[in-house]
Amino acid sequence: DxxxxxxxxxxxxxxxQNVTFxxxxxxxxxxxxxxxxxxxxxxxxxxxxxxxxxxxxxxLLSDRFxxxxxxxxxxxxxxxxxxxxxSAMYLCASTPYETQYFGxxxxxxxx
Amino acid sequence: AQKVTQAxxxxxxxxxxxxxxxxxxxxxxxxYYLFWYKQPPSGELVFLIRRNSFDEQNEIxxxxxxNFQKSTSSFNFTITASQVVDSAVYFCALSEAGxxxxxxxxxxxxxxxxxxxx
Numbered sequence: 519d520x521x522x523x524x525x526x527x528x529x530x531x532x533x534x535q536n537v538t539f540x541x542x543x544x545x546x547x548x549x550x551x552x553x554x555x556x557x558x559x560x561x562x563x564x565x566x567x568x569x570x571x572x573x574x575x576x577x578l579l580s581d582r583f584x585x586x587x588x589x590x591x592x593x594x595x596x597x598x599x600x601x602x603x604x605s606a607m608y609l610c611a612s613t614p615y616e617t618q619y620f621g622x623x624x625x626x627x628x629x
Numbered sequence: 630a631q632k633v634t635q636a637x638x639x640x641x642x643x644x645x646x647x648x649x650x651x652x653x654x655x656x657x658x659x660x661y662y663l664f665w666y667k668q669p670p671s672g673e674l675v676f677l678i679r680r681n682s683f684d685e686q687n688e689i690x691x692x693x694x695x696n697f698q699k700s701t702s703s704f705n706f707t708i709t710a711s712q713v714v715d716s717a718v719y720f721c722a723l724s725e726a727g728x729x730x731x732x733x734x735x736x737x738x739x740x741x742x743x744x745x746x747x
Contacts, residue, residue: 551734560633560720560737561674574732607672611735616662616724618735620674 520544522621524610530627531600538596539624543612550593551618552585554578555607564608567593600628631656633723635738642711643746650706650741652721658682660726663697663704664735668718680704682726711745718742 523542531537543550548569553561564583566574569590579585582600587593597604605628611618632655642648654663665677678688680697688695692709708715722735 549733553735558739560722560739561735562737563734566732566734574734609674611674613733616733617664617676617679618733619676620666622671622673625672 522610522612522619524608524621524624526624527622528625528627530629532629533600533602535600536596536598537600537626538594539608539610539626541593541595541610541612541621543592543610544619547612547614547619548590549613549615549618550587551611551613552593552595553609553611555609555623556605561609564595597626600626602628604628631658631661631723631725631736633721633736633738635721635741637741638739639742639744641744641746644713645710647707647709648711648743650708650719650721650743652704652706652738654702654704654721654723656723656725658725662724662726662733664722664724665695665704665706666720666722668720668740670717674720677706708743711743713745713747716743716745 525540550567552564555561565585567587582598585595607623607625609623611620634653661682663680667675694707696705718740720740721738724733724735725731
């Protein structure tokens with residue numbers, strides 16, 4: 519039984535570059551979430567998909583952020599024109615309904 | 630607004646000691662879920678337990694036990710006879726129940742870093 523997977527696990531980029539992260543949820547989980555976690559804090563909700571529909575976006579998700587989930591399977595999170603404040607761990611979780619199961623995260627460092 | 634407070638930032642214990650991690654929550658919802666997750670140094674959040682707001686029965690799983698009290702809006706987590714492998718950051722989280730198209734997004738506390746010394 520494979521869990522949630524995320525790629526890449528680590529990403530170092532220069533300020534102003536675009537980055538894209540991928541999340542593969544547990545098979546048949548129709549709900550998918552993205553969270554962001556900064557050092558010393560708990561994860562904060564970014565966005566939510568039910569199947570392919572993006573149903574909620576946090577105010578944390580500025581115009582530079584976009585997320586997709588084509589065909590209701592994997593999801594991508596893109597950050598355009600990265601800023602140093604975007605440095606964080608980006609976590610993906612999936613669930614069939616109540617309990618969310620998390621992937622290992624993508625740790626982003628913007629120089 | 631929903632909020633989760635974990636007042637203990639760091640706890641250090643010696644192996645085999647019992648330790649309790651506190652969690653206090655705020656919500657206007659009458660139906661909600663409470664969770665505990667463990668985050669070891671590797672970074673992946675590991676699910677430990679989910680509690681429905683209607684079920685105040687305490688639960689025990691091996692060395693872990695949870696005490697849910699709606700009267701004080703608390704959902705505390707006790708580890709009995711702690712071990713070095715229990716060292717991690719523990720997060721308490723809250724979500725609304727998923728009726729009527731609710732998102733079920735998790736609201737996390739700031740976490741408690743537990744260090745178990747050998």
